[in-house]
Amino acid sequence: MxxxxxxxxxxxxxxxxxxxxxxxxxxxxxxxxxxxxxxxxxxxxxxxxxxxxxxxxxxxxxxxxxxxxxxxxxxxxxxxxxxxxxxxxxxxxxxxxxxxxxxxxxxxxxxxxxxxxxxxxxxxxxxxxxxxxxxxxxxxxxxxxxxxxxxxxxxxxxxxxxxxxxxxxxxxxxxxxxxxxxxxxxxxxxQNYDPPAKRLSQAELFAMRRAVAELYLDPKLHSYIVDLVQATRQPKLYDKDLGRWCRFGASPRASIALARCARARAWLDGDDFVAPHHIQSVAPEILRHRILLTFEAEAEGITTDAFIKKLLSLVAIP
Missing domain, CATH: 3.40.50.300 (P-loop containing nucleotide triphosphate hydrolases)
Structure with missing residues (x-):
C-alpha cells in the first residue's frame, strides 16, 4: 500500500x-x-x-x-x-x-x-x-x-x-x-452530496498501518523523541522562562505518540524513513493537550503552542 x-x-x-x-x-x-x-x-x-x-x-x-x-x-x-x-x-x-x-x-x-x-x-x-x-x-x-x-x-x-x-x-x-x-x-x-468514489476497506487500512509501523526510525531519533518529552518535564534545564511557564509535562504516552505519528507523517509524505522534521511537524498536536502551563505563563499571554515552539528550538537535533 x-x-x-x-x-x-x-x-x-x-x-x-x-x-x-x-x-x-x-x-x-x-x-x-x-x-x-x-x-x-x-x-x-x-x-x-x-x-x-x-x-x-x-x-x-x-x-x-x-x-x-x-x-x-x-x-x-x-x-x-x-x-x-x-x-x-x-x-x-x-x-x-x-x-x-x-x-x-x-x-x-x-x-x-x-x-x-x-x-x-x-x-x-x-x-x-x-x-x-x-x-x-x-x-x-x-x-x-x-x-x-x-x-x-x-x-x-x-x-x-x-x-x-x-x-x-x-x-x-x-x-x-x-x-x-x-x-x-x-x-x-x-444537488445531493456525491458519495465517495471508493470506500477504503478495513483490510486496506490495516495494510497501511503495517506499512507505517515498518518505516525506519533511527535509534538516534528515539533519543531525540525522549529528549523532547523529558524537556517538557524539566524545562528549566533548557531555559529559565520555560521553567517558569510549565506546571506539568507530558507523559510517556507522548513519546509513543511522537514515534507513531512521525512514521505516519513520513509515510504520507512518501519518504522511506523518519527524519527530524517529521517529528517536529507532529509535535505541537501531540504535546499541546498534554502540557499544563502555570498561571504566570497565562498572565504573560504565553500559549501552549508558543511554549512548544520555543522548546523545539532549544532541544538539540541529532
Missing part, C-alpha cells in the same frame, strides 16, 4: 470542506497510527462535517453522539437489560461498539461521562459489571470541542486528554476560502 491509495479519502473530504489541510492531515495521521483525535475550534468551522466526510470514505460502522450535560455513562457504554422470557440479564451494546465514533462537543458533558471513555480509548474494551467486552479492531474516537471560554463547557480531565493521540486546532478560514465556502454551499443546495 502507498499514500496514493488514500487519495480517494482525501478527495472526498476536500469535496465537503474548503481548506483546513492541516486538519485533514491530522485525521489521516491519527487514522494510520491507530489513535484518537481531539479537534478544538469555534462553532461553525466544519469540524463535524470533516469527521463525517472521513467516516463516509471508510468501510465501517459510524455513530455520532451529541454530548450534553444530561448524558449518562450508560448512554455510551450500554447497559444490562433484564429479559423476562429468559430470566436473565442481557447486555445491550451502546454507541462505543461502532468503528468510528464522533463525540460531538465532547466537553459539554460532565466528568462522569468522560470517564466512560477512558477504558475504551486506552484498551479497546469495555467492562460492565463482571464482564469485559472487546471493541472492534477498528475503533477510533474523533471528538470535537469548543474552547473552554464558551458557555456551557467543561474542562476535560487530564487522564482523558492523555488518551487522545493528537489535538488539532481549527482556525477561521481566509477571505478567499470563505468565498469558496459560499460557492460550495450554493452547489450543495442544488
Amino acid at each position: 502507498t499514500p496514493t491509495d488514500l487519495q480517494s479519502v482525501r478527495d472526498h473530504i476536500a469535496s465537503r470542506i474548503i481548506g483546513q489541510q492541516a486538519f485533514i492531515d491530522s485525521m489521516l495521521v491519527c487514522l494510520l497510527s491507530d489513535g484518537h483525535l481531539l479537534v478544538e475550534g469555534m462553532p461553525g468551522l466544519a469540524k463535524t462535517t470533516a469527521v463525517k466526510a472521513l467516516a463516509e470514505a471508510l468501510e465501517g460502522d459510524f455513530h455520532r453522539i451529541q454530548f450534553t450535560p444530561d448524558l449518562l455513562p450508560s448512554d455510551l457504554i450500554g447497559t444490562d437489560i433484564y429479559r423476562h422470557d429468559k430470566g436473565e440479564f442481557e447486555f445491550r451494546q451502546g454507541p462505543l461498539f461502532h468503528n468510528l465514533l464522533l463525540a460531538d462537543e465532547v466537553n459539554r458533558a460532565p466528568a462522569k461521562v468522560q470517564s466512560a471513555l477512558l477504558e475504551a480509548m486506552a484498551e479497546h474494551q469495555i467492562t460492565v459489571g463482571q464482564r469485559t467486552y472487546p471493541l472492534p479492531q477498528l475503533f477510533m474516537v474523533l471528538a470535537t470541542q469548543n474552547p473552554v471560554e464558551q458557555e456551557g463547557t467543561y474542562h476535560l480531565p487530564e487522564a482523558q486528554l492523555d488518551r487522545f493521540l493528537m489535538q488539532a486546532v481549527v482556525t477561521y478560514p481566509t477571505r478567499e476560502e470563505e468565498l469558496q465556502i459560499l460557492e460550495l454551499d450554493g452547489r450543495q443546495q442544488k
Whole structure:
C-alpha cells in the first residue's frame, strides 16, 4: 500500500470542506497510527462535517453522539437489560461498539461521562459489571470541542486528554476560502452530496498501518523523541522562562505518540524513513493537550503552542 491509495479519502473530504489541510492531515495521521483525535475550534468551522466526510470514505460502522450535560455513562457504554422470557440479564451494546465514533462537543458533558471513555480509548474494551467486552479492531474516537471560554463547557480531565493521540486546532478560514465556502454551499443546495468514489476497506487500512509501523526510525531519533518529552518535564534545564511557564509535562504516552505519528507523517509524505522534521511537524498536536502551563505563563499571554515552539528550538537535533 502507498499514500496514493488514500487519495480517494482525501478527495472526498476536500469535496465537503474548503481548506483546513492541516486538519485533514491530522485525521489521516491519527487514522494510520491507530489513535484518537481531539479537534478544538469555534462553532461553525466544519469540524463535524470533516469527521463525517472521513467516516463516509471508510468501510465501517459510524455513530455520532451529541454530548450534553444530561448524558449518562450508560448512554455510551450500554447497559444490562433484564429479559423476562429468559430470566436473565442481557447486555445491550451502546454507541462505543461502532468503528468510528464522533463525540460531538465532547466537553459539554460532565466528568462522569468522560470517564466512560477512558477504558475504551486506552484498551479497546469495555467492562460492565463482571464482564469485559472487546471493541472492534477498528475503533477510533474523533471528538470535537469548543474552547473552554464558551458557555456551557467543561474542562476535560487530564487522564482523558492523555488518551487522545493528537489535538488539532481549527482556525477561521481566509477571505478567499470563505468565498469558496459560499460557492460550495450554493452547489450543495442544488444537488445531493456525491458519495465517495471508493470506500477504503478495513483490510486496506490495516495494510497501511503495517506499512507505517515498518518505516525506519533511527535509534538516534528515539533519543531525540525522549529528549523532547523529558524537556517538557524539566524545562528549566533548557531555559529559565520555560521553567517558569510549565506546571506539568507530558507523559510517556507522548513519546509513543511522537514515534507513531512521525512514521505516519513520513509515510504520507512518501519518504522511506523518519527524519527530524517529521517529528517536529507532529509535535505541537501531540504535546499541546498534554502540557499544563502555570498561571504566570497565562498572565504573560504565553500559549501552549508558543511554549512548544520555543522548546523545539532549544532541544538539540541529532
